[in-house]
Amino acid sequence: MIGMVTRMTPQKGVDILAEALDTLMALDIQLVMLASGDPALEKIFQQAQERYPDRMRLITGFDNSLAHRIMAASNMFLMPSRFEPCGLTQMYALRYGAAPIVRATGGLRDTVSEFNPRTRTGNGFLFSEYEPTALSGAVARAVEIFRHPAKWQVLVGNCFRSDYSWDRAAGQYLQWFERLREERTAV
Amino acid sequence: MRIAIVAAEIGPWAKVGGLADVIGALPRALANRGAETCVIAPAYPALTAALKPNQLGDFRSVEMGGANESYRVLGANTPAGIPLFLIDHPEMFGRAGIYGENGREYGDNVRRFIFFGRAAAAVAADLARPDLIHAHDWHAAAAVLAMRAERAIRDRMKSTLAVFTIHNLAFQGIFESHDFPLLGLDWSWYSVEVLEFWGRVNLMKGAIVLADGVSTVSPTYAWEIAHDPELGFGLDGVLRAKGDRLTGILNGADYDEWDPARDRLIPKPYSPRRRANKKYCLDVLRDDLRLPHPANPQPYR
Numbered sequence: 001m002i003g004m005v006t007r008m009t010p011q012k013g014v015d016i017l018a019e020a021l022d023t024l025m026a027l028d029i030q031l032v033m034l035a036s037g038d039p040a041l042e043k044i045f046q047q048a049q050e051r052y053p054d055r056m057r058l059i060t061g062f063d064n065s066l067a068h069r070i071m072a073a074s075n076m077f078l079m080p081s082r083f084e085p086c087g088l089t090q091m092y093a094l095r096y097g098a099a100p101i102v103r104a105t106g107g108l109r110d111t112v113s114e115f116n117p118r119t120r121t122g123n124g125f126l127f128s129e130y131e132p133t134a135l136s137g138a139v140a141r142a143v144e145i146f147r148h149p150a151k152w153q154v155l156v157g158n159c160f161r162s163d164y165s166w167d168r169a170a171g172q173y174l175q176w177f178e179r180l181r182e183e184r185t186a187v
Numbered sequence: 188m189r190i191a192i193v194a195a196e197i198g199p200w201a202k203v204g205g206l207a208d209v210i211g212a213l214p215r216a217l218a219n220r221g222a223e224t225c226v227i228a229p230a231y232p233a234l235t236a237a238l239k240p241n242q243l244g245d246f247r248s249v250e251m252g253g254a255n256e257s258y259r260v261l262g263a264n265t266p267a268g269i270p271l272f273l274i275d276h277p278e279m280f281g282r283a284g285i286y287g288e289n290g291r292e293y294g295d296n297v298r299r300f301i302f303f304g305r306a307a308a309a310v311a312a313d314l315a316r317p318d319l320i321h322a323h324d325w326h327a328a329a330a331v332l333a334m335r336a337e338r339a340i341r342d343r344m345k346s347t348l349a350v351f352t353i354h355n356l357a358f359q360g361i362f363e364s365h366d367f368p369l370l371g372l373d374w375s376w377y378s379v380e381v382l383e384f385w386g387r388v389n390l391m392k393g394a395i396v397l398a399d400g401v402s403t404v405s406p407t408y409a410w411e412i413a414h415d416p417e418l419g420f421g422l423d424g425v426l427r428a429k430g431d432r433l434t435g436i437l438n439g440a441d442y443d444e445w446d447p448a449r450d451r452l453i454p455k456p457y458s459p460r461r462r463a464n465k466k467y468c469l470d471v472l473r474d475d476l477r478l479p480h481p482a483n484p485q486p487y488r
Contacts, residue, residue, distance in 0.1 A: 001469055030478055057476045068452035073472035083418055086404035091440035096447050107405035107437055160459040166439030170216035176434055177319055180348055180400045
Protein backbone atom coordinates (compact mmCIF):
# COMPACT_ATOMS: atom_id res chain seq x y z
CA MET A 1 0.00 0.00 0.00
CA ILE A 2 1.42 3.34 -1.11
CA GLY A 3 -0.17 6.47 0.38
CA MET A 4 -0.17 10.07 -0.79
CA VAL A 5 -1.58 13.13 0.99
CA THR A 6 -0.95 16.16 -1.17
CA ARG A 7 -2.21 19.05 -3.23
CA MET A 8 -3.01 18.25 -6.84
CA THR A 9 -0.53 20.66 -8.38
CA PRO A 10 2.52 20.24 -10.62
CA GLN A 11 4.77 21.40 -7.74
CA LYS A 12 3.86 18.18 -5.94
CA GLY A 13 4.99 16.06 -8.88
CA VAL A 14 1.59 14.59 -9.71
CA ASP A 15 2.21 15.27 -13.40
CA ILE A 16 5.10 12.79 -13.57
CA LEU A 17 3.14 10.42 -11.34
CA ALA A 18 0.30 10.46 -13.90
CA GLU A 19 2.78 9.51 -16.62
CA ALA A 20 4.33 6.76 -14.50
CA LEU A 21 1.03 5.29 -13.35
CA ASP A 22 0.73 2.38 -15.79
CA THR A 23 4.29 1.29 -15.01
CA LEU A 24 3.58 1.50 -11.27
CA MET A 25 0.41 -0.53 -11.54
CA ALA A 26 2.44 -3.35 -13.11
CA LEU A 27 4.38 -3.54 -9.82
CA ASP A 28 1.61 -5.15 -7.77
CA ILE A 29 0.86 -2.19 -5.53
CA GLN A 30 -2.17 -0.32 -4.27
CA LEU A 31 -2.14 3.48 -4.34
CA VAL A 32 -4.36 5.66 -2.15
CA MET A 33 -4.31 9.40 -2.84
CA LEU A 34 -5.92 12.10 -0.73
CA ALA A 35 -5.51 15.15 -2.92
CA SER A 36 -7.39 18.01 -4.44
CA GLY A 37 -6.51 20.99 -6.56
CA ASP A 38 -6.09 21.24 -10.32
CA PRO A 39 -9.31 19.74 -11.85
CA ALA A 40 -7.51 18.54 -14.99
CA LEU A 41 -5.03 16.57 -12.90
CA GLU A 42 -7.80 15.24 -10.66
CA LYS A 43 -9.57 13.94 -13.75
CA ILE A 44 -6.50 12.00 -14.89
CA PHE A 45 -6.41 10.10 -11.61
CA GLN A 46 -10.18 9.61 -11.54
CA GLN A 47 -9.91 7.96 -14.94
CA ALA A 48 -7.00 5.84 -13.70
CA GLN A 49 -9.17 4.71 -10.80
CA GLU A 50 -11.70 3.40 -13.31
CA ARG A 51 -8.96 1.51 -15.13
CA TYR A 52 -7.55 0.05 -11.90
CA PRO A 53 -10.55 -0.37 -9.56
CA ASP A 54 -8.73 -2.88 -7.32
CA ARG A 55 -5.51 -0.93 -7.21
CA MET A 56 -6.10 2.72 -6.70
CA ARG A 57 -8.30 5.25 -4.93
CA LEU A 58 -8.42 9.01 -5.28
CA ILE A 59 -10.23 10.90 -2.53
CA THR A 60 -10.59 14.62 -3.18
CA GLY A 61 -11.25 17.30 -0.59
CA PHE A 62 -9.71 17.90 2.81
CA ASP A 63 -10.18 15.16 5.39
CA ASN A 64 -7.79 15.28 8.35
CA SER A 65 -9.03 12.02 9.82
CA LEU A 66 -8.51 10.21 6.53
CA ALA A 67 -5.02 11.74 6.25
CA HIS A 68 -4.15 10.12 9.58
CA ARG A 69 -5.68 6.79 8.59
CA ILE A 70 -3.76 6.75 5.30
CA MET A 71 -0.49 7.42 7.15
CA ALA A 72 -1.26 4.60 9.57
CA ALA A 73 -2.20 2.12 6.83
CA SER A 74 0.54 2.86 4.30
CA ASN A 75 3.65 0.76 3.89
CA MET A 76 5.16 3.45 1.69
CA PHE A 77 4.49 7.14 1.23
CA LEU A 78 5.07 8.90 -2.08
CA MET A 79 6.20 12.54 -2.53
CA PRO A 80 7.57 13.11 -6.04
CA SER A 81 7.72 16.91 -5.61
CA ARG A 82 9.33 19.16 -8.22
CA PHE A 83 10.48 21.31 -5.29
CA GLU A 84 9.77 21.15 -1.56
CA PRO A 85 11.29 23.80 0.75
CA CYS A 86 10.87 21.71 3.90
CA GLY A 87 7.94 19.35 3.67
CA LEU A 88 6.28 17.95 6.77
CA THR A 89 4.24 15.00 5.51
CA GLN A 90 7.38 12.92 4.91
CA MET A 91 8.28 13.47 8.59
CA TYR A 92 4.82 12.25 9.62
CA ALA A 93 5.16 9.24 7.29
CA LEU A 94 8.45 8.29 8.95
CA ARG A 95 6.82 8.49 12.37
CA TYR A 96 4.04 6.19 11.14
CA GLY A 97 6.49 3.64 9.76
CA ALA A 98 5.56 4.35 6.12
CA ALA A 99 8.80 4.39 4.13
CA PRO A 100 8.96 7.63 2.11
CA ILE A 101 9.65 7.47 -1.62
CA VAL A 102 10.66 11.01 -2.52
CA ARG A 103 12.34 13.14 -5.14
CA ALA A 104 15.73 14.34 -3.86
CA THR A 105 14.89 18.03 -3.51
CA GLY A 106 14.75 20.54 -0.65
CA GLY A 107 13.72 19.21 2.74
CA LEU A 108 12.91 15.80 1.27
CA ARG A 109 16.58 15.26 0.48
CA ASP A 110 17.50 16.34 4.03
CA THR A 111 15.10 14.00 5.81
CA VAL A 112 15.11 10.86 3.65
CA SER A 113 18.12 8.73 2.76
CA GLU A 114 18.26 5.69 0.50
CA PHE A 115 17.83 2.39 2.31
CA ASN A 116 20.77 0.04 1.93
CA PRO A 117 19.93 -3.50 3.11
CA ARG A 118 23.62 -4.46 3.39
CA THR A 119 24.58 -1.67 5.76
CA ARG A 120 21.03 -1.52 7.24
CA THR A 121 21.09 2.27 6.90
CA GLY A 122 18.60 4.65 5.28
CA ASN A 123 14.93 5.33 5.86
CA GLY A 124 13.40 5.46 2.39
CA PHE A 125 13.95 5.71 -1.34
CA LEU A 126 15.00 8.67 -3.49
CA PHE A 127 15.17 9.64 -7.13
CA SER A 128 16.85 12.70 -8.65
CA GLU A 129 15.67 13.29 -12.19
CA TYR A 130 12.21 14.81 -12.48
CA GLU A 131 11.13 12.01 -14.82
CA PRO A 132 8.40 9.33 -14.68
CA THR A 133 10.98 6.56 -15.19
CA ALA A 134 13.06 7.79 -12.23
CA LEU A 135 9.93 7.79 -10.07
CA SER A 136 8.86 4.29 -11.06
CA GLY A 137 12.44 3.09 -10.58
CA ALA A 138 12.42 4.24 -6.96
CA VAL A 139 9.04 2.60 -6.35
CA ALA A 140 10.34 -0.61 -7.90
CA ARG A 141 13.30 -0.60 -5.49
CA ALA A 142 10.93 -0.11 -2.57
CA VAL A 143 8.67 -2.96 -3.72
CA GLU A 144 11.69 -5.24 -4.10
CA ILE A 145 12.73 -4.61 -0.47
CA PHE A 146 9.12 -5.05 0.65
CA ARG A 147 9.20 -8.62 -0.66
CA HIS A 148 11.81 -9.43 2.01
CA PRO A 149 10.05 -8.92 5.35
CA ALA A 150 13.25 -9.08 7.41
CA LYS A 151 14.85 -6.29 5.39
CA TRP A 152 11.63 -4.33 5.38
CA GLN A 153 11.40 -4.41 9.17
CA VAL A 154 14.94 -3.01 9.43
CA LEU A 155 13.87 -0.18 7.14
CA VAL A 156 10.69 0.48 9.15
CA GLY A 157 12.77 0.56 12.34
CA ASN A 158 14.96 3.22 10.76
CA CYS A 159 11.84 5.20 9.84
CA PHE A 160 10.54 5.10 13.42
CA ARG A 161 13.91 6.30 14.75
CA SER A 162 14.08 9.38 12.48
CA ASP A 163 13.67 12.40 14.78
CA TYR A 164 12.50 15.70 13.34
CA SER A 165 11.13 17.26 16.49
CA TRP A 166 10.89 20.97 17.24
CA ASP A 167 13.40 20.43 20.01
CA ARG A 168 15.99 19.38 17.44
CA ALA A 169 15.14 22.40 15.25
CA ALA A 170 15.38 24.79 18.21
CA GLY A 171 18.79 23.39 19.09
CA GLN A 172 20.01 24.07 15.57
CA TYR A 173 18.63 27.62 15.61
CA LEU A 174 20.36 28.36 18.92
CA GLN A 175 23.65 26.94 17.70
CA TRP A 176 23.43 29.11 14.61
CA PHE A 177 22.47 32.21 16.64
CA GLU A 178 25.50 31.68 18.89
CA ARG A 179 27.77 31.35 15.87
CA LEU A 180 26.39 34.61 14.42
CA ARG A 181 26.91 36.32 17.77
CA GLU A 182 30.53 35.20 17.95
CA GLU A 183 31.16 36.36 14.39
CA ARG A 184 29.61 39.74 15.12
CA THR A 185 31.56 40.38 18.30
CA ALA A 186 34.73 39.23 16.53
CA VAL A 187 34.36 42.05 13.96
CA MET B 188 20.01 34.67 24.87
CA ARG B 189 16.99 36.95 24.55
CA ILE B 190 15.16 36.38 21.28
CA ALA B 191 12.29 38.41 19.79
CA ILE B 192 10.44 36.59 17.02
CA VAL B 193 8.66 38.90 14.56
CA ALA B 194 5.98 37.38 12.33
CA ALA B 195 2.59 38.09 10.74
CA GLU B 196 1.10 34.72 11.74
CA ILE B 197 1.03 32.78 14.99
CA GLY B 198 -0.73 29.47 15.46
CA PRO B 199 -3.27 28.47 16.47
CA TRP B 200 -4.94 31.90 16.61
CA ALA B 201 -3.77 33.65 13.44
CA LYS B 202 -3.13 31.04 10.78
CA VAL B 203 -3.05 31.06 7.01
CA GLY B 204 -0.31 28.55 6.26
CA GLY B 205 2.71 26.72 7.60
CA LEU B 206 4.26 29.91 8.97
CA ALA B 207 1.67 29.94 11.77
CA ASP B 208 2.66 26.39 12.78
CA VAL B 209 6.30 27.44 13.00
CA ILE B 210 5.57 30.55 15.08
CA GLY B 211 3.23 28.47 17.23
CA ALA B 212 5.89 25.85 18.02
CA LEU B 213 9.35 27.45 17.73
CA PRO B 214 9.18 29.93 20.65
CA ARG B 215 8.29 27.21 23.14
CA ALA B 216 11.01 24.92 21.77
CA LEU B 217 13.59 27.73 22.08
CA ALA B 218 12.37 28.53 25.60
CA ASN B 219 12.63 24.85 26.60
CA ARG B 220 16.29 25.05 25.67
CA GLY B 221 16.82 28.05 27.90
CA ALA B 222 16.42 31.00 25.52
CA GLU B 223 14.29 33.87 26.76
CA THR B 224 11.84 34.15 23.88
CA CYS B 225 9.02 36.54 23.02
CA VAL B 226 6.89 37.08 19.91
CA ILE B 227 5.93 40.39 18.29
CA ALA B 228 2.84 40.09 16.08
CA PRO B 229 -0.07 42.25 14.89
CA ALA B 230 -3.01 42.46 17.32
CA TYR B 231 -5.58 40.57 15.25
CA PRO B 232 -9.07 40.32 16.77
CA ALA B 233 -8.72 36.53 17.10
CA LEU B 234 -5.56 36.98 19.17
CA THR B 235 -6.87 39.68 21.49
CA ALA B 236 -10.16 37.81 22.00
CA ALA B 237 -8.34 34.62 23.00
CA LEU B 238 -5.51 36.06 25.11
CA LYS B 239 -7.05 39.13 26.80
CA PRO B 240 -3.95 41.33 26.62
CA ASN B 241 -3.18 44.48 28.65
CA GLN B 242 -1.99 47.77 27.27
CA LEU B 243 1.74 48.39 27.75
CA GLY B 244 2.69 52.05 28.05
CA ASP B 245 1.32 54.98 26.07
CA PHE B 246 0.20 55.32 22.48
CA ARG B 247 3.15 55.30 20.09
CA SER B 248 3.48 56.24 16.45
CA VAL B 249 5.39 55.56 13.27
CA GLU B 250 5.87 58.29 10.69
CA MET B 251 5.07 56.83 7.26
CA GLY B 252 5.52 59.05 4.24
CA GLY B 253 4.05 62.11 5.94
CA ALA B 254 1.27 60.32 7.83
CA ASN B 255 1.56 59.54 11.52
CA GLU B 256 0.32 56.02 12.22
CA SER B 257 -0.42 55.71 15.90
CA TYR B 258 -0.73 52.40 17.74
CA ARG B 259 -0.77 50.76 21.13
CA VAL B 260 1.31 47.84 22.33
CA LEU B 261 -0.62 45.06 24.05
CA GLY B 262 1.05 42.50 26.23
CA ALA B 263 -0.12 38.93 26.84
CA ASN B 264 1.23 35.47 27.54
CA THR B 265 0.43 32.37 25.52
CA PRO B 266 -0.88 29.40 27.53
CA ALA B 267 2.66 28.00 27.28
CA GLY B 268 3.98 31.16 28.96
CA ILE B 269 5.57 32.87 25.96
CA PRO B 270 5.26 36.69 26.21
CA LEU B 271 3.58 38.37 23.25
CA PHE B 272 3.89 42.00 22.20
CA LEU B 273 0.92 42.81 19.98
CA ILE B 274 0.97 45.82 17.67
CA ASP B 275 -2.54 47.24 17.96
CA HIS B 276 -3.61 49.34 14.98
CA PRO B 277 -7.31 48.52 14.42
CA GLU B 278 -7.59 50.16 11.00
CA MET B 279 -4.82 47.90 9.66
CA PHE B 280 -5.18 44.68 11.64
CA GLY B 281 -8.69 44.71 13.08
CA ARG B 282 -9.96 42.87 10.03
CA ALA B 283 -11.40 39.42 9.42
CA GLY B 284 -8.37 38.24 7.43
CA ILE B 285 -4.61 38.35 7.82
CA TYR B 286 -3.61 39.04 4.21
CA GLY B 287 -7.07 39.29 2.63
CA GLU B 288 -10.67 38.17 2.58
CA ASN B 289 -12.82 36.09 0.22
CA GLY B 290 -9.84 35.07 -1.88
CA ARG B 291 -8.73 38.67 -2.44
CA GLU B 292 -5.62 40.23 -1.00
CA TYR B 293 -6.05 43.53 0.81
CA GLY B 294 -4.88 46.37 -1.42
CA ASP B 295 -2.78 47.99 1.31
CA ASN B 296 -0.69 45.00 2.42
CA VAL B 297 2.60 46.72 1.65
CA ARG B 298 1.65 49.65 3.84
CA ARG B 299 0.30 47.38 6.62
CA PHE B 300 3.36 45.21 6.88
CA ILE B 301 5.90 48.00 6.48
CA PHE B 302 4.13 49.61 9.41
CA PHE B 303 4.14 46.33 11.34
CA GLY B 304 7.85 45.69 10.78
CA ARG B 305 8.85 49.22 11.75
CA ALA B 306 6.64 49.24 14.83
CA ALA B 307 8.01 45.81 15.80
CA ALA B 308 11.60 47.08 15.59
CA ALA B 309 10.70 50.09 17.75
CA VAL B 310 8.95 47.88 20.30
CA ALA B 311 11.99 45.61 20.38
CA ALA B 312 14.28 48.58 20.92
CA ASP B 313 12.14 50.12 23.69
CA LEU B 314 10.33 47.25 25.41
CA ALA B 315 11.51 43.76 24.49
CA ARG B 316 15.24 44.61 24.32
CA PRO B 317 16.37 41.31 22.79
CA ASP B 318 19.88 40.17 21.88
CA LEU B 319 18.51 38.96 18.59
CA ILE B 320 15.53 39.70 16.35
CA HIS B 321 14.29 36.75 14.32
CA ALA B 322 12.07 38.08 11.51
CA HIS B 323 10.01 35.73 9.31
CA ASP B 324 9.04 36.23 5.65
CA TRP B 325 8.47 39.52 3.85
CA HIS B 326 5.77 40.70 6.29
CA ALA B 327 8.48 41.13 8.93
CA ALA B 328 11.26 42.27 6.59
CA ALA B 329 10.81 45.96 7.49
CA ALA B 330 11.87 45.13 11.05
CA VAL B 331 15.33 44.15 9.77
CA LEU B 332 15.49 47.27 7.58
CA ALA B 333 14.55 49.53 10.50
CA MET B 334 17.14 47.89 12.77
CA ARG B 335 19.95 48.51 10.35
CA ALA B 336 18.90 51.61 8.41
CA GLU B 337 16.27 53.70 10.25
CA ARG B 338 17.94 56.67 11.96
CA ALA B 339 15.77 56.71 15.09
CA ILE B 340 16.38 53.00 15.78
CA ARG B 341 19.61 51.74 14.32
CA ASP B 342 21.97 53.24 16.88
CA ARG B 343 20.07 51.54 19.69
CA MET B 344 20.05 48.19 17.87
CA LYS B 345 23.72 48.05 16.91
CA SER B 346 24.50 45.22 19.27
CA THR B 347 21.27 43.34 18.46
CA LEU B 348 21.59 40.57 15.90
CA ALA B 349 19.21 40.63 12.91
CA VAL B 350 18.19 37.23 11.57
CA PHE B 351 15.77 36.67 8.70
CA THR B 352 14.05 33.38 7.83
CA ILE B 353 12.49 32.69 4.44
CA HIS B 354 9.47 30.38 4.41
CA ASN B 355 7.96 31.42 1.11
CA LEU B 356 10.29 32.97 -1.45
CA ALA B 357 7.46 33.46 -3.95
CA PHE B 358 6.18 36.46 -1.94
CA GLN B 359 8.80 39.17 -1.50
CA GLY B 360 6.91 42.38 -0.75
CA ILE B 361 7.60 44.24 -4.00
CA PHE B 362 6.15 47.70 -4.60
CA GLU B 363 6.59 50.87 -6.64
CA SER B 364 9.37 53.28 -5.76
CA HIS B 365 6.96 56.21 -5.21
CA ASP B 366 5.93 54.41 -2.00
CA PHE B 367 9.55 54.18 -0.81
CA PRO B 368 8.99 56.99 1.78
CA LEU B 369 6.71 54.59 3.73
CA LEU B 370 9.93 52.97 4.95
CA GLY B 371 11.19 56.16 6.59
CA LEU B 372 14.67 55.59 5.15
CA ASP B 373 17.14 57.81 3.39
CA TRP B 374 16.82 57.46 -0.41
CA SER B 375 20.40 56.19 -0.51
CA TRP B 376 19.03 52.80 0.62
CA TYR B 377 17.08 52.61 -2.64
CA SER B 378 20.09 51.17 -4.41
CA VAL B 379 20.68 48.02 -6.40
CA GLU B 380 22.83 46.75 -3.53
CA VAL B 381 19.98 46.92 -1.00
CA LEU B 382 16.33 47.63 -1.82
CA GLU B 383 16.09 48.38 -5.52
CA PHE B 384 14.88 45.45 -7.66
CA TRP B 385 14.18 45.97 -11.37
CA GLY B 386 13.02 49.54 -10.83
CA ARG B 387 10.86 48.70 -7.80
CA VAL B 388 11.35 48.20 -4.07
CA ASN B 389 11.82 44.65 -2.73
CA LEU B 390 11.50 44.29 1.05
CA MET B 391 12.73 40.71 1.18
CA LYS B 392 15.81 41.58 -0.83
CA GLY B 393 16.64 44.40 1.58
CA ALA B 394 16.21 42.15 4.61
CA ILE B 395 18.42 39.44 3.07
CA VAL B 396 21.16 41.99 2.37
CA LEU B 397 21.05 43.70 5.78
CA ALA B 398 20.49 40.68 8.06
CA ASP B 399 23.44 39.19 9.92
CA GLY B 400 22.14 35.75 9.01
CA VAL B 401 19.51 34.39 6.63
CA SER B 402 17.94 30.97 6.87
CA THR B 403 15.36 28.92 5.10
CA VAL B 404 13.59 25.73 6.02
CA SER B 405 16.06 23.06 4.90
CA PRO B 406 19.77 22.88 4.03
CA THR B 407 19.15 21.59 0.51
CA TYR B 408 16.54 24.28 -0.22
CA ALA B 409 19.02 26.89 1.03
CA TRP B 410 21.48 25.69 -1.58
CA GLU B 411 18.80 25.42 -4.29
CA ILE B 412 17.44 28.96 -3.92
CA ALA B 413 20.98 30.36 -4.15
CA HIS B 414 22.01 28.32 -7.19
CA ASP B 415 18.90 27.47 -9.23
CA PRO B 416 17.43 30.60 -10.88
CA GLU B 417 14.09 28.82 -11.26
CA LEU B 418 13.81 28.38 -7.48
CA GLY B 419 15.54 31.65 -6.53
CA PHE B 420 12.70 33.87 -7.82
CA GLY B 421 15.20 36.54 -8.87
CA LEU B 422 17.02 36.59 -5.54
CA ASP B 423 19.49 33.75 -6.20
CA GLY B 424 22.35 36.21 -6.71
CA VAL B 425 21.64 38.09 -3.48
CA LEU B 426 21.31 34.82 -1.59
CA ARG B 427 24.53 33.44 -3.08
CA ALA B 428 26.31 36.57 -1.93
CA LYS B 429 25.42 35.76 1.69
CA GLY B 430 27.88 32.85 1.53
CA ASP B 431 27.97 30.94 4.81
CA ARG B 432 25.57 33.45 6.37
CA LEU B 433 22.81 31.64 4.49
CA THR B 434 21.80 28.42 6.21
CA GLY B 435 18.99 25.88 6.22
CA ILE B 436 17.24 24.52 9.31
CA LEU B 437 14.43 22.00 8.99
CA ASN B 438 11.12 22.80 10.62
CA GLY B 439 10.01 20.42 13.33
CA ALA B 440 7.11 18.04 12.96
CA ASP B 441 4.15 18.31 15.30
CA TYR B 442 4.45 14.97 17.08
CA ASP B 443 1.61 15.86 19.44
CA GLU B 444 -0.78 15.59 16.53
CA TRP B 445 1.15 12.99 14.52
CA ASP B 446 2.12 10.08 16.74
CA PRO B 447 0.74 6.61 15.98
CA ALA B 448 1.02 5.60 19.64
CA ARG B 449 -1.40 8.36 20.74
CA ASP B 450 -3.40 9.01 17.55
CA ARG B 451 -7.15 8.79 18.22
CA LEU B 452 -8.03 9.12 14.55
CA ILE B 453 -6.57 5.76 13.54
CA PRO B 454 -8.27 2.36 14.11
CA LYS B 455 -5.66 1.07 16.58
CA PRO B 456 -2.61 2.82 18.00
CA TYR B 457 0.78 1.27 17.34
CA SER B 458 4.43 1.92 18.12
CA PRO B 459 7.83 0.61 17.11
CA ARG B 460 7.50 -2.16 19.69
CA ARG B 461 3.91 -3.01 18.79
CA ARG B 462 3.91 -2.91 15.03
CA ALA B 463 1.23 -5.52 14.39
CA ASN B 464 -1.52 -2.94 14.79
CA LYS B 465 -0.26 -1.14 11.71
CA LYS B 466 -1.39 -4.12 9.64
CA TYR B 467 -4.78 -3.80 11.31
CA CYS B 468 -4.93 -0.14 10.25
CA LEU B 469 -4.17 -1.21 6.70
CA ASP B 470 -6.90 -3.85 6.71
CA VAL B 471 -9.45 -1.35 8.00
CA LEU B 472 -8.54 1.25 5.38
CA ARG B 473 -8.83 -1.37 2.63
CA ASP B 474 -12.32 -2.22 3.86
CA ASP B 475 -13.29 1.44 4.15
CA LEU B 476 -12.15 2.16 0.61
CA ARG B 477 -13.38 -1.18 -0.77
CA LEU B 478 -9.97 -2.22 -1.92
CA PRO B 479 -9.32 -5.98 -2.04
CA HIS B 480 -6.94 -7.65 0.39
CA PRO B 481 -4.15 -9.13 -1.69
CA ALA B 482 -3.08 -12.69 -1.08
CA ASN B 483 0.67 -12.07 -1.06
CA PRO B 484 2.49 -12.16 2.27
CA GLN B 485 2.50 -9.07 4.44
CA PRO B 486 5.51 -8.23 6.61
CA TYR B 487 3.28 -6.90 9.38
CA ARG B 488 1.96 -10.31 10.42
